[in-house]
Amino acid sequence: MDNSKNDSRRDPPSRGFAREVAGRFFSRKLACLATLVVIFLTLVAIFAPVIVGTKPVVCRYKGGIYYPSLGYLDREWEHPIFRIDKFRNNYAKNLPKKDPDSWAFWPMVYQDPIRRVRADEKEGVPDSETLQPPSIHHLFGTDPAGVDVFAKMVHGTRTALLVGFVSMGIAALLGIVLGAVAGYAGGWIDHFINRVIEVVLCVPTLILILALIAIVPKPTIWHMMAVIGLTRWTDIARLTRGEFLRLRQSDFVQAAVALGISRAAIIFRHILPNALAPVLVPITFGMAGAVQIEAGLSFLGFGTPPPHPSWGEILDDGRANLTCWWLVTFPGLAIFATVLAYNIIGEALQEATDPRLRDARR
């Protein structure tokens, strides 16, 4: 029965769709855990230079305050004064030597993700030997070049996450725009975009990346992300197109047309927000896929070029030194956890946004 007056008293305070979905999403323990894992990895990626490194987080040198650890994120961000003064990345030794008044705040763990640490660098840090099992000085052991695996892992997080976010960012942008245009416009535009999708689907991502590495003189991690992004948008485009086709015929959009609302408002206010929720799902799955592609490529030795440490690269070392379990276990677990977390988030999003699955669970 329609007793509106009674309902007003009973109704809980209003929640929008986004908050409703978030509420359902976070009511699942596994989804919360997966989100925490991704947040943790993001924090590790951002604060990697503070966690482990051989460059001071903050230091005072010749009257100025510098942040040399930013050099781990980008070489250019390291102040040129240290290059001019020939520090050769050995801050622990050179800082007090070249400026006795200097002070420095060091990362939590004194180890380097790129080079091995020598005995005379810093007090209490022994010479890094090659292929050391995990110990108090090397939490996850060392690799064949004597570089600390823990440091490589921490700094490799950045690569793993960037690959996921940037490549799927490109893919999402392309896929949503093209899918929306195809679905709303219909006709020959739809036809054309569909053919483009089919052509792109025929190109294997891995081969394209390998070809790119052969052609580009100095391939960087950004090239790889671009290639993954440019080949992985097709699923998203198809899904968006389908949603647009469906929603364009729905009563509320028809009502909006009849109300004389402008086309832009119909697309952006009425259709897009409703189409977006299901599209989030392939994006999260795509992120997991991108992490795997990057790790796989690095494992095969075609991966991220040297200054960027990556998990796959450590695995590659493990392949050559099968007895050194730590080279396989730690990066393997990290890749596993990341991919699993993304997939769980994707699945939980799917159930939270799709009313049919939601009802089936109840």
Added chain:
Amino acid sequence: MGVAAPVLKIDDLRTVFGKPPHQVIAVDSVSLSLAAGETLGIVGESGSGKSVTALSILRLLPAGSSRIESGQISFLGRDLVRLPARELRRVRGKEISMIFQEPGTSLNPVFTVADQMAEAIRLGPGGSRKEIRDKSEQLLHEVGIRDPLRVLASYPHQISGGQKQRVMIAMALSSDPKILIADEPTTALDVTVQAQILDLLRELRDRRGMSIIFISHDLGVISQIADHVLVMYRGKIVENAPVLDLFRSPKHPYTKGLLACRPRLAQNARKLTTIADFMELAPDGITLLERTLSPSDRKKLESEGRPPLLHPGSLMIDPTLTGTEVSAATKPILEVNHLCVHFPIRKGVFRRQVGQVKAVDGISFKVYPGQTLGLVGESGCGKTTTGRAILRLVPTTAGEILFEGRNFLNVRGSTLRQLRRRIQVVFQDPYSSLNPRLTVEAALIGPMRSHGIGSSAKDRRDRAATLMEEVGLSTEHLRRYPHEFSGGQRQRICIARSLAVEPDFLICDESVSALDVSVQAQILNLFKELQSRRGLTYIFISHDLAVVKFMADMMAVMNGGKLVEMGPAESVYRHPQQDYTKRLIAAIPDDSLEMIESRLARRRPL
């Protein structure tokens, strides 16, 4: 009738959904008994627990979310509530069969009818391949299918909705069940097909002597078939009476309201009574308080509102009609001339057009300002497409639509947007016609802003608040999202949204078909009120002739894309000229007392 021992007896059944803090009691201490050969009608609105009661009998409810908390369902000495699953399976489909509302989805689309019938028969009586084949053919023959061989070889999409429901009934009968549970078996069907299925069920029941539990929201349908009627309201049985007693002298206020709030073909009310006229909920939210309609209230229902407004010249043709004519000088607000909407049928790789579906095929009519034109017809007759063509939501093939003398089909761009403001629509499904991502406030204010209605943001908000009160909702509802409202409330919001742009013309496309009868009465009254207050012109599209007759001044009957008959609503009903119209009117369930009495007299004694 109470002589025979009951086949089925339910004692104090209680079925609940959910876990204690959010527990919903769907069926609350329901007791009933069903004699052999008896037909028990269960009537109630959505959420009354009528379907849950039926599903509880065979324990077909979702196991995780619901459970039978207490009670007993004894069927021939066995308690179905406590029967082990293996034994229950032997009862399901063999001794108690069930048919559902949606014949379209109850059949598996990848198997032929023969395959599906064979499966049902194998589970039941069984037999050799040949015997099963013969039995299927004979069963289809029994349910009135004239060419059983063709139907047996067909896939479900190749046969009509009525035939599908007949196949479902044939499958349910395959093992000679003692009880047939029919859960809204005719609701999804056209009214002429509904009449045939009801005939069939009556005939089968008499021939086989089986008991039927017939569930429906429609008292009219129940009156056609039931011997005994249970009225359910909020999970409880509020009235339990033989069918004639129930229709002659309903006891419970809810039954009274339910009987009174349906528009009837034979009556000439100008407003409908609603359930609220008969009862109200006490402040504690549980007790029902009865109210009575005073004779003056009753009189008011008949006289309030304007008399029918007819096309010029109508009274000359039929002087017995009540109502006033539009003056001859008035120009029609909408004129449709030879409107055609054809959809191409494309086939093959190159999508070549191989034919066309003539959804609307050359129809013409006029609507005068302030009038209501009713468009009635069965599914697929083109009534909805006509409405959408007038709104320019589907491209037209030929013809013209003149709105205030100006061809609406030629305008485009901003002129079209401006004109669209004046013709609005209220759709059937209140659940899909509101954007789930917008608050009610945003849904009302968006269109206003886009047409420059209201001087400032505050003014528009005030207008939105006024609109909400006009459609019977409160201003606090503005901040809410659509999913928090009931179906009737949502339909009120849809109406408010279309009124936000101050239209002159409203197309109601099956606007009350998805609503419960009590809500339907309220919304129909609201439409009438709005018409007299705002001087709106309506095209009222519905499959329900009684609803159209209640609403409309002029009525047009459509069939196969063409206008079959058009005239004042009263005279189309009283003196239908065309065969199709006559058939349509004859198929509407007649629940007059004489009709029920004559039907019961013809019924074989139990």
